[in-house]
Amino acid sequence: MMHPLRPLHVGPVVVDPPLILAPMAGFTHYPFRLLCREQGAGLVCSEFVSSHGLVRRMKNTWVLVDLHDDERPVSVQIFGADPAVMADAARMIEDAGADIIDINMGCWVPKVSKTGAGAALLRSPETASAVMRAVAEAVRVPVTVKIRMGWTGQNLTGIDIARLAEDAGIRLITIHARPATRGYAGNADWDYIAQLKASVSIPVVGNGDVRSPEDALRMFRHTGCDAVMIGRGALGNPWLFRRCLAFLRTGDPGPEPGVQERMETAARHVRLALAEGPEDVVIREMRAHLAHYVKGFPGAAPLRERLMHLTRADEVLESLAAAATSLPAGTAGS
Ligand SMILES: Cc1cc2nc3c(=O)[nH]c(=O)nc-3n(C[C@H](O)[C@H](O)[C@H](O)COP(=O)(O)O)c2cc1C
Secondary structure (H helix, E strand, C coil): CCCCCEEEEEEEEEEEECCCCCCCCCCCCCHHHHHHHHCCEEEEEEEEEEHHHHHHHCCHHHHCCCCCCCHEEEEEEEEEEHHEEEEEEEEHHHHHCEEEEEEECCCCCCCHCCCCCHHHHCCCCCHHHHHHHHHHHHHHCEEEEEEEEECCCCCCCCHHHHHHHHCCCCEEEEEEEEHHHHCCCCCHHHHHHHHHHHHCCCEEEEECCCCHHHHHHHHHHHHHCEEEEECHHHCCCCCHHHHHHHHHHCCCCCCEEEHHHHHHHHHHHHHHHHHHCCCHHHHHHHHHHHHHHHCCCCCCCHHHHHHCCCCHHHHHHHHHHHHHCCCCCCCCCC
């Protein structure tokens, strides 16, 4: 046993193992969440959903709330800066069946942050506190929050916000260890995660730059976090959860999936998505996922190029099936 892998309790929700799929806009729809759950993620999250869109019952917003029983436990992330609207949105999401409601305080893109929502809340502690309290009081399911270290590197408010979260009745904090204005540049600062963990008594999830089983172990050991969240490393690579789990249990992550398994999983991902929406929309949306599945092996580049232009599901599935049998087996590069 490399790491004890203690199940994480978030109110009535048990996150076991304590490995979590990060919310990723454009990627963490139900099919991908299910694949990650099957490979060992203990919790999966929807992408961020607008609280205003939810309360106005906008169709484009509600399609993002695509919850299914076989993926539970599942968390739905909402964003907004108006405590009353956030509370109403949270009640609606609870009724829709979310096991956990997560508040986004990490998104820095202007469309979100200029409304005072997302990471902008990190520089408005009073509003952040009011939003967290309103949501936590509005629902029975546990409410969690996902933050960054602060808005800029000069003003690291993350730990202060974490303390306010604890006071507001938030049950768990995820920290993506970069300041918001840094985007994804530079390395995540795992020392800050360790400091934050030592500053609050509610569970802390460490996030940022975990791309391998060895990284997951280092994240646990370096920060003392209660769970590890993985985002980009899982794209086109849901097996990362299986390999992290094996490594944390035994010290051996097991083999990387071969090309055949990767293509078969990509095809299953496409079929799961086709069950959820119209073919033209699904095939367009699946391109980003397919670009991640189809890389790092001989013949990947031309196949990827072809997949970016196909519009019909049968053509996509045929191409993946042909690749599964014709390309040399062997392991995937990175
Ligand atoms: C394409 C993409 C979309 C993202 N969308 C969201 C989102 O909707 N909500 C959120 O809290 N974080 C979002 N993030 C941030 C991730 O959840 C995560 O914090 C970040 O990618 C760092 O983790 P990683 O190094 O494991 O990728 C997104 C990241 C990416 C790459």
